[in-house]
Amino acid sequence: MRRVLKDEYDVLVVGAGPGGSMASYYASKHGAKTLLVEKSQEIGEPVRCAEAVPKLEEFHITPSEEFVRSYIKGGYLIAPNGKKIVVRGGKTEGYVVERKIFDKYLAIRSASLGTKIAVKSRVVDLYPCEDGFKVKVVHLGEEYTVKTKIVIAADGVESSVGEMAGLKCKKNPMEVCSCAEYEMTGVKLLDKHMMEFYFGDLSPKGYAWIFPKGDTANVGLGVIDRGKKAIEYLNEFLEHPILEGRLKDATPVEFKCGGVPVGGPIERTVDDNIMVVGDAAGQVSPLTGGGIYLAMSCGSIAGEVAAKAVKRGDYSMETLMEYERRWRERFYNTLITELKYKRILQRLGERELNIIAEVMEDNLEEIDVKEILFKVIKRAPSLLKYFKDVVA
Amino acid sequence: MRVNYERCGYCGACVGVCKDMALELIENRIVIYEERCRRCKGCIIVCPLKALEE
Structure with missing residues (x-):
């Protein structure tokens, strides 16, 4: 460990979540000498999330029973009056995983390509030097200065590393x-392959969920509220x-909590010698709060771009902008549309939510927002005021 | 700002909104750098557990 922190690197990735492990995987794969730094003493701990992940085949990862706890076919959207809408297939398919094992699996996968890993190692500061950054890392109370050409900040919701480098x-x-x-055992699920989402006053500006997870289920919620606590x-x-x-x-077997940035991506995710990935970059679906798919996708791009820059010997913002261009091309429009929908959803009361649920088909393959809104307005024209940004 | 360590779930949500960099999560302990804090109270708002108080 101490030896690892005394070396110099091409790429230093901060945070061994799914974003950081994918970034380091692709950096190593394309030949960059890569260090992955995790401040916790255990990768995957503490879990801060509901553990639903997308289909993994796209990432060439086999959904191993080592970490997959439930296979998910879709979800129930449940209105305040109890009406259930079933959404199946497409993007709703995926898995609920044991994040502690999943995160470790991804880190091990990255290490198998040559990534070095430092655990219980916390980045406390970084400053530019010719050709890169000097990163101050504290491990077991001792401070190390690690030189790197490129930093990939994948430090999650805390978002401190990019901020240290001057990115907002x-x-x-x-x-x-x-x-x-609460992760609970003894939960009577509606269906062991379906997620449950509850909307309304029970979870203002967010939603409550029950996700099947093998012998247990994750029962939780997310709110934005100045007064009452989650x-x-x-x-x-x-x-x-x-x-x-x-x-x-x-009865519970674990308690988890966390903050999910749902305000859309940060202004700029790149600067000279640095890229920001995942929750830290606001790469989270504003509508669902899901961040793993985006972190893994954007992390992969960042790792690839980093290795390419190393080969070229140019780590300037201009070169690293390829990362920002590529992730925006794939996800920016979706994120902004979702942001718009989320803001509407957050303004709706239980009465409006019930009307929407009423006009929706009971079984959906895909959610066509425009079609739903058309029906809602036909049924209750007074609701038009909420939707004018979208319908226009 | 004070942390009630009995309530804190060390999730780091408070750290993520602290533009003054006055908060840090070290393993399972939130550390406050009082001299940097400008009392914006963002951390109190996002804490899921009411673990932060003035």
């Missing part, structure tokens, strides 16, 4: 969803009549 990564508190979750909403949700007693015999 910190989020607005009203754009961060506060989440609390944990208080969660304790009420556990006894909410909409669940019809399905948690009566359930």
